[in-house]
Amino acid sequence: MTGSRAQAMLLVEPRSIASTSFPLVDLEVGGWLAVEATGLTGVDVQLWQGTSRRTQYPLIPGHEIVGRIAAAADDSIGFPIGTRVIVESSIRCGACRRCMNRLHSCILRNPVNAYGRLPSTEYPALWGGLAEYVYIDPGARLHAVSDDIPAVVATFAHPLAAGFTWAVELPDLKPGDNVLVMGPGPRGLSSLLAAKSAGAGWVGVTGLSHDTDRLELAKRLGADMVADAEAEDVASAVANSLGARPDIVVDVTSDDPEALHMSLDLVRAGGTVVLASTKGTNAVNQLFTDIITLKELKILGAFGAGSAGYHWATRQLDVDTRLDEMVSHEFPLAEADRAIQATAGLLGREELISVAVTF
Numbered sequence: 001m002t003g004s005r006a007q008a009m010l011l012v013e014p015r016s017i018a019s020t021s022f023p024l025v026d027l028e029v030g031g032w033l034a035v036e037a038t039g040l041t042g043v044d045v046q047l048w049q050g051t052s053r054r055t056q057y058p059l060i061p062g063h064e065i066v067g068r069i070a071a072a073a074d075d076s077i078g079f080p081i082g083t084r085v086i087v088e089s090s091i092r093c094g095a096c097r098r099c100m101n102r103l104h105s106c107i108l109r110n111p112v113n114a115y116g117r118l119p120s121t122e123y124p125a126l127w128g129g130l131a132e133y134v135y136i137d138p139g140a141r142l143h144a145v146s147d148d149i150p151a152v153v154a155t156f157a158h159p160l161a162a163g164f165t166w167a168v169e170l171p172d173l174k175p176g177d178n179v180l181v182m183g184p185g186p187r188g189l190s191s192l193l194a195a196k197s198a199g200a201g202w203v204g205v206t207g208l209s210h211d212t213d214r215l216e217l218a219k220r221l222g223a224d225m226v227a228d229a230e231a232e233d234v235a236s237a238v239a240n241s242l243g244a245r246p247d248i249v250v251d252v253t254s255d256d257p258e259a260l261h262m263s264l265d266l267v268r269a270g271g272t273v274v275l276a277s278t279k280g281t282n283a284v285n286q287l288f289t290d291i292i293t294l295k296e297l298k299i300l301g302a303f304g305a306g307s308a309g310y311h312w313a314t315r316q317l318d319v320d321t322r323l324d325e326m327v328s329h330e331f332p333l334a335e336a337d338r339a340i341q342a343t344a345g346l347l348g349r350e351e352l353i354s355v356a357v358t359f
């Protein structure tokens with residue numbers, strides 16, 4: 001591949017995407033992945049809007065990557081050339097303090113060692129899924145996925161993995177536990193699927209008025225209750241449907257500081273709140289922490305998906321045909337700008353479930 005270049009969409013600064021290319025350099029370690037599809041998320045929107053803290057531009061966005069192994073410089077990759085894989089968003093060096101503590105936020109590189117977050121000034125530049133090729137770091141974790149599954153469908157393994165990590169693994173969900181998911185985006189819907197699959201007794205999903213289609217889908221996917229937090233009182237809706245307070249509340253809202261107040265209010269005493277939503281530059285105001293103390297709550301910060309989640313998600317691709325309908329919008333690489341705007345809901349929310357760029 002010496003001498004080849006990869007087309008890439010570079011986020012030069014907030015709201016400024018430029019089409020460019022980077023050389024596929026000869027590697028000493030790792031390899032090159034030919035990207036087939038990349039899902040977009042609220043993180044990409046925050047990077048595009050400039051509301052994500054600790055960001056270094058320029059960077060190539062996109063961390064929900066699916067592709068084929070195109071070149072390997074050493075044996076760190078562990079799969080033959082041509083294998084279709086899902087690449088975990090977080091890269092682990094295995095040696096830093098964060099990695100030693102089994103966290104998902106490796107700090108070998110700044111600002112965080114993860115795809116779609118590293119600046120293109122970091123060698124060898126191709127760290128984001130909005131490019132024809134992505135560097136496979138030796139610390140990347142790959143999961144083989146069947147050729148029978150369209151690449152665009154396989155991108156949904158990423159939110160699905162997060163749903164498992166956040167709604168099942170971190171809060172240690174037990175069969176019969178009741179779960180309220182705040183936010184019906186791809187990760188919220190995935191939290192619903194993962195919780196149900198793990199035997200949750202009741203799962204409710206809340207959203208906003210513009211989330212009508214996503215809340216309808218949540219119902220079809222088995223939610224016991226859906227509520228529009230702008231049109232109805234969520235506490236009453238939960239009380240009427242469940243007759244109790246949920247054991248676990250997962251906050252997967254988008255940039256919504258109010259959701260934390262509601263999570264703390266709604267969860268049962270002794271329950272668990274999983275805070276998986278980043279609030280960007282929005283502060284949570286008027287937070288009186290006595291509610292955490294007096295209710296003896298567990299508050300868990302959740303960043304990214306774990307390998308157990310990816311393992312589960314990859315298997316679900318083979319067995320759950322409902323996943324075929326989860327990516328509602330596809331764009332070519334040249335329209336990456338529009339793809340991010342669609343993810344942000346700026347092109348309309350009708351029938352918007354999730355967005356991917358395909359190659």
Ligand SMILES: [Zn+2]
Pocket residue numbers: 092093094095096097098099100106107108
């Ligand atoms: Zn590390």
